[in-house]
Amino acid sequence: MLTAALILPAAGCGSGDSARSGSGGSAAGGKGAAPTRTSYPLTIDNCGQKVTFDGPPERVLIMNGASVGEVEAYVLLGLQSRILANAQRVTISDDPKLVTEVAKLPTGGAEWNKNFDVPAEKVLELKPDLVVSTWSGSFDAKSGFATREQLADAGIKSYVNPVDCAYGATNPSAADQAVYEQQSIESTYDFITQTGVVFDEQRTAADLVAKLKDRIASIRDRVKGKDRKKVLLVYPGMAAMSANNLPAVFSGGVHDDLIEAAGGENAFPSDKPNPELTSNLSAEALASAEVDVLVIGLSDPSEKSQVKELADRLFKQYPQWKASKTKTCTSISDGAFIGPTNAYAVEAIADAAHPQ
Numbered sequence: 001m002l003t004a005a006l007i008l009p010a011a012g013c014g015s016g017d018s019a020r021s022g023s024g025g026s027a028a029g030g031k032g033a034a035p036t037r038t039s040y041p042l043t044i045d046n047c048g049q050k051v052t053f054d055g056p057p058e059r060v061l062i063m064n065g066a067s068v069g070e071v072e073a074y075v076l077l078g079l080q081s082r083i084l085a086n087a088q089r090v091t092i093s094d095d096p097k098l099v100t101e102v103a104k105l106p107t108g109g110a111e112w113n114k115n116f117d118v119p120a121e122k123v124l125e126l127k128p129d130l131v132v133s134t135w136s137g138s139f140d141a142k143s144g145f146a147t148r149e150q151l152a153d154a155g156i157k158s159y160v161n162p163v164d165c166a167y168g169a170t171n172p173s174a175a176d177q178a179v180y181e182q183q184s185i186e187s188t189y190d191f192i193t194q195t196g197v198v199f200d201e202q203r204t205a206a207d208l209v210a211k212l213k214d215r216i217a218s219i220r221d222r223v224k225g226k227d228r229k230k231v232l233l234v235y236p237g238m239a240a241m242s243a244n245n246l247p248a249v250f251s252g253g254v255h256d257d258l259i260e261a262a263g264g265e266n267a268f269p270s271d272k273p274n275p276e277l278t279s280n281l282s283a284e285a286l287a288s289a290e291v292d293v294l295v296i297g298l299s300d301p302s303e304k305s306q307v308k309e310l311a312d313r314l315f316k317q318y319p320q321w322k323a324s325k326t327k328t329c330t331s332i333s334d335g336a337f338i339g340p341t342n343a344y345a346v347e348a349i350a351d352a353a354h355p356q
Helices: 069-076 097-103 120-126 148-153 174-181 185-198 202-223 236-241 253-261 283-288 301-317 322-326 342-353
Strands: 042-046 049-053 060-062 083-086 130-133 157-160 229-235 264-266 293-297 329-332
Touching (some): 042 157, 042 185, 049 157, 060 069, 069 097, 185 253, 185 342, 202 253, 202 342, 229 236, 236 293, 236 301, 253 342, 293 301, 293 322, 293 342, 301 329
Parallel strands (some): 060 083, 060 130, 130 157, 229 264, 293 329
Antiparallel strands (some): 042 049
16 A cells, blocks of 8 residues: 655645655556567667667666666666666655665766767777667767767667657657657656567566556546646756746646646646746746646755755745645656656655645
């Protein structure tokens, strides 16, 4: 039984990363077709490129890409021994054990360049057999990265999380653009499932996806029929993204899907990912938004002890919000983005919007 996230009506916000035990529902492995063993050589289509695996990769380099979802999925699939070097840094997570587990992974001495990822020369020096990226931008030569063609010439396979094939691509296909624009929690499941196929860990992947689906389905059932609350998802620690010194505000894509699953509606809804929202948002638009629930996004472990302070600062600045009057808020971290901690985020938001 999952414990409800702590919501402190007068004192501040509950913390999504400390209130959950991490236990899930039944694996529900019998639903749909049973997973099979992977037959090699395996050829997949990734961002319009054919990638052929003669067996499970054994020396994987995970690029940063301002993401943690890929390395977290690898850890939960038990693929740590396959990782040669990991550049994704998990310093705070809605599933705290992932901070510890990712910290154990080798980095291969891979340091970020000025564009915050592993430079081409280091990737080629490490000689991985697979390079994994969260987006196509990590293979852009203009940013100092090895291209997929360069890697292929060196006998190194490359793979982009399918949901972000269009992100950072020069001329994305219509199909890849559609996948990017229609991203959702399902995108997390797709990455886990395909990774399970590549590594012949299809049963493990199916069980993980089933557990995550069960957790979110239980929340959907609990909030079904209830009035949808207006939810504002802000990351105060990312205020540098705003020209107006406002907190970073996220909408569209997986963000709206998480909020919807929790029985809410984004205060700034979008029918597709809207990464420009923060840079274009005005103080007036934020002040006039309907906000029933404030969700504080944590991007650094130092912020964990500052949740109440961060929330109170916004409540004082925007007293007209309903959330400011009721002190309704919660906090999440990596669960707001595509990755296996999405279930934690849905649970935390639901507990704030529709407390039991």
